[in-house]
Amino acid sequence: xxxxxxxxxxxxxxxxxxxxxxxxxxxxxxxxxIGKGEFLTMLGPSGSGKTTCxxxxxxxxxxxxxxxxxxxxxxxxxxxxxxxxxxxxxxxALFPHMTVGENLAFPLEVxxxxxxxxxxxIARALDMVQMGKFANRRPAQLSGGQQQRIALARAxxxxxKLVLMDEPLGALDKQLREHMQFEIKHLHESLGITVVxxxxxxxxxxxxxxxxxxxxxxxxxxLAAPAELYEAPQNSFxxxxxxxxxxxxxxxxxxxxxxxxxxLATGETIDATPVNVREKGQKTLVSIxxxxxxxxxxxxxxxxxxxxxxxxxxxxxxxxxxxxLRVAGSxxxxxxxxxxxxxxxxxxxxxxxxxxxxxxxxxxxxx
Amino acid sequence: xxxxxxTLTTADGRPLKAALVRAQRRARRRAFLLVxxxxxxxxxxFVIPIGQILYRSVHHDGFSANAPAVSEWxxxxxxxxxxxxxxxxxxxxxxxxxxxxxxxxVAATRVNYTLPESRSLFTKTARSADDLVPPYREAFLxxxxxxxxxxxxxxxxxxSSAYTGDFYxxxxxxxxxxxxxxxxVEETQRIYVQLxxxxxxxxxxxxxxxxxxxxxxxxxxxxxxxxxANLLMILVLLPFWxxxxxxxxxxxxLLQSQGVINSALVAMGVIGDDGRLPMxxxxxxTIIVMTHILLPFMILPLYSVMRVIPPGYARAxxxxxxxxxxxxxxxxxxxxxxxxxAGAMLVFxxxxxxxxxxALVGGADGQLFSNMIQFHMSKSNWSMAAALSSLLLVxxxxxxxxxxxxxxxxxxxxx
Numbered sequence: 001x002x003x004x005x006x007x008x009x010x011x012x013x014x015x016x017x018x019x020x021x022x023x024x025x026x027x028x029x030x031x032x033x034i035g036k037g038e039f040l041t042m043l044g045p046s047g048s049g050k051t052t053c054x055x056x057x058x059x060x061x062x063x064x065x066x067x068x069x070x071x072x073x074x075x076x077x078x079x080x081x082x083x084x085x086x087x088x089x090x091x092x093a094l095f096p097h098m099t100v101g102e103n104l105a106f107p108l109e110v111x112x113x114x115x116x117x118x119x120x121x122i123a124r125a126l127d128m129v130q131m132g133k134f135a136n137r138r139p140a141q142l143s144g145g146q147q148q149r150i151a152l153a154r155a156x157x158x159x160x161k162l163v164l165m166d167e168p169l170g171a172l173d174k175q176l177r178e179h180m181q182f183e184i185k186h187l188h189e190s191l192g193i194t195v196v197x198x199x200x201x202x203x204x205x206x207x208x209x210x211x212x213x214x215x216x217x218x219x220x221x222x223l224a225a226p227a228e229l230y231e232a233p234q235n236s237f238x239x240x241x242x243x244x245x246x247x248x249x250x251x252x253x254x255x256x257x258x259x260x261x262x263x264l265a266t267g268e269t270i271d272a273t274p275v276n277v278r279e280k281g282q283k284t285l286v287s288i289x290x291x292x293x294x295x296x297x298x299x300x301x302x303x304x305x306x307x308x309x310x311x312x313x314x315x316x317x318x319x320x321x322x323x324x325l326r327v328a329g330s331x332x333x334x335x336x337x338x339x340x341x342x343x344x345x346x347x348x349x350x351x352x353x354x355x356x357x358x359x360x361x362x363x364x365x366x367x
Numbered sequence: 368x369x370x371x372x373x374t375l376t377t378a379d380g381r382p383l384k385a386a387l388v389r390a391q392r393r394a395r396r397r398a399f400l401l402v403x404x405x406x407x408x409x410x411x412x413f414v415i416p417i418g419q420i421l422y423r424s425v426h427h428d429g430f431s432a433n434a435p436a437v438s439e440w441x442x443x444x445x446x447x448x449x450x451x452x453x454x455x456x457x458x459x460x461x462x463x464x465x466x467x468x469x470x471x472x473v474a475a476t477r478v479n480y481t482l483p484e485s486r487s488l489f490t491k492t493a494r495s496a497d498d499l500v501p502p503y504r505e506a507f508l509x510x511x512x513x514x515x516x517x518x519x520x521x522x523x524x525x526x527s528s529a530y531t532g533d534f535y536x537x538x539x540x541x542x543x544x545x546x547x548x549x550x551x552v553e554e555t556q557r558i559y560v561q562l563x564x565x566x567x568x569x570x571x572x573x574x575x576x577x578x579x580x581x582x583x584x585x586x587x588x589x590x591x592x593x594x595x596a597n598l599l600m601i602l603v604l605l606p607f608w609x610x611x612x613x614x615x616x617x618x619x620x621l622l623q624s625q626g627v628i629n630s631a632l633v634a635m636g637v638i639g640d641d642g643r644l645p646m647x648x649x650x651x652x653t654i655i656v657m658t659h660i661l662l663p664f665m666i667l668p669l670y671s672v673m674r675v676i677p678p679g680y681a682r683a684x685x686x687x688x689x690x691x692x693x694x695x696x697x698x699x700x701x702x703x704x705x706x707x708x709a710g711a712m713l714v715f716x717x718x719x720x721x722x723x724x725x726a727l728v729g730g731a732d733g734q735l736f737s738n739m740i741q742f743h744m745s746k747s748n749w750s751m752a753a754a755l756s757s758l759l760l761v762x763x764x765x766x767x768x769x770x771x772x773x774x775x776x777x778x779x780x781x782x
Contacts, residue, residue: 058682058686059685059686060682060685079685080682080685080686081685081686081687081688081689081690081691083686084688085686086686086687087682087683087686087687089679089682089683090679091677091679093677093679093680093682093683094683095680095683095684095698096702097701097702097704106684106687106689106697107687107688107689110687110688110689110690110693111688154687158687158688164686
């Protein structure tokens with residue numbers, strides 16, 4: 001894999017399994033190494049096991065099988081308060097009966113830290129999230145974004161080496177969420193802490209992470225850097241889950257030298273790059289990103305295959321045009337083109353030919 | 368808009384404020400009509416009766432209304448004045464009128480409150496009212512020598528005014544001497560102050576026991592899955608649906624010296640047959656049974672508060688490095704304070720005024736202040752009962768004020 005820059009294994013999940021009822025596995029044989037200073041995101045739909053993994057790491061759930069180590073120390077039997085892991089919760093969990101300052105003092109007090117040292121650390125942590133003036137407010141007097149910052153400061157104030165975040169931005173509106181994404185990212189970079197971040201928002205995962213672990217059905221489907229995840233999904237689930245994706249189902253007609261020819265339902269054939277298909281006659285789902293589809297075949301290298309399409313809908317979205325087409329019997333084929341000088345606006349009913357570079361069409365397992 | 372402080376108007380030129388009032392008037396009237404029945408009910412069943420009680424505790428005109436002439440004499444002379452012939456003459460006139468109207472008993476009752484055993488003196492004199500001829504002093508003394516006693520005259524003097532603080536004096540274990548001075552009653556006769564304090568102390572003890580018992584139960588209820596919590600809740604509420612009398616008597620069955628618990632202990636050899644524990648008809652009985660009866664009043668507000676405390680707080684505290692005990696003490700306990708406050712308030716106020724249970728299982732030393740109120744009511748001494756009730760009310764109000772000072776009344780969540 002292209003991105004394995006973290007040679008050390010700060011957090012290790014070694015063959016971890018988790019079952020709540022003794023009948024089904026929520027986490028199935030998880031193996032994961034997280035490097036020191038890495039920002040790793042666990043991404044997946046709800047019920048995919050990502051939050052359970054985080055809770056096992058935090059110590060609120062015990063692994064049914066397998067070992068979790070933190071800084072080479074096995075922590076399965078270490079209670080949560082002795083793990084020294086900072087955590088930001090989904091609804092912030094700021095103590096409502098304490099002021100912001102008291103909330104931040106709490107982890108320092110339970111560590112028996114002296115008053116002066118405490119004050120200094122609290123002031124530093126609050127400045128870090130630009131909330132220095134709010135130490136005497138109650139959480140209820142703060143907006144969602146401000147509470148978020150305080151929760152972050154509280155998780156960082158006791159110098160935790162590892163910070164866990166459980167969908168921390170879920171309750172914020174879009175603009176604030178995007179702003180906070182960058183702030184968290186910058187804090188991560190400037191403090192050099194290790195962050196394990198759980199979210200179901202793929203945009204968030206791609207923006208912030210060094211590496212993303214895509215969870216589904218208790219298994220990591222793919223663990224890769226954001227670009228690789230988007231450009232080279234390893235299976236249909238990842239292709240579907242990350243970003244927008246067009247899928248065309250067909251049968252492998254020829255497969256050789258990293259090239260596959262796929263016959264679609266309507267009888268047309270296209271070229272694709274085989275990813276997890278092996279032999280002729282196999283069913284496949286070809287995945288193509290909407291922005292990689294070319295509506296002017298003359299712009300493609302000569303010899304590239306094109307395919308007929310009928311325009312069904314054209315949406316003007318400002319920076320891009322979004323056009324829905326009927327391709328090979330599917331009405332859900334979407335293309336996105338940049339609103340560039342001279343870009344043509346297609347009309348519904350128009351018949352055009354579209355094409356793409358063969359490496360952008362990935363032949364994956366049928367879903 | 369030229370001037371900044373010009374009054375705002377609506378589009379058709381009416382002042383905005385007036386228009387707003389008009390627009391809201393209908394909604395206000397409807398809201399008022401909706402609460403009106405409750406308002407009337409509260410007024411009729413709460414405000415008026417309490418006002419009556421407070422009034423009766425300082426007002427009794429049994430003597431002053433029926434013996435106006437001598438009351439006038441008392442009003443005109445200083446306390447401690449020896450009754451002269453004019454006083455006896457006025458009393459004689461009053462006795463004749465009372466005998467005609469058959470109201471001597473009413474007046475005697477009032478004097479009797481201040482000076483016990485003076486009732487017979489009055490009824491005896493009233494029967495012989497016709498013999499009261501001048502010189503009146505000698506005529507009275509001929510009927511009964513007690514008429515020379517200053518105590519009798521002092522008692523009549525304090526009864527001669529319709530408004531009196533005598534009942535409060537008596538409630539605080541004070542009495543008036545023959546010369547009108549106020550001093551404490553003999554030590555053996557002092558009952559009210561001690562009982563008052565004991566009632567508050569016992570109620571506080573019962574509240575604390577209820578809190579200790581209810582806290583784990585409420586926590587369990589709040590954390591169990593819904594189906595199991597509902598079942599447990601029914602068990603908690605079951606006593607609520609049973610008659611108070613049935614519950615109290617079932618405790619008698621359990622706790623009496625030949626009862627289930629004692630017999631079981633004897634059978635197991637824990638205690639000897641002659642060493643059966645006295646658990647009922649004493650203070651212990653009152654505490655045990657009242658704790659049981661009042662427990663749901665503590666559990667319910669606690670439960671309603673605990674149920675809405677998100678488990679995230681405890682987890683956050685743990686992840687921040689707090690042990691489970693610290694988490695409980697610093698995070699969970701403060702968050703349950705509104706429930707504890709509400710429950711303690713309910714239990715304490717109910718306990719202070721409890722009457723049936725102590726009457727049934729309290730024996731001699733398990734009686735509470737309300738039992739004394741009931742005693743005076745059964746003797747038709749409404750004024751004394753009213754004075755004692757008012758004292759109880761004042762005590763509760765003081766505690767309520769203290770609670771507000773210490774914890775804050777906003778920190779009270781009843782459901």
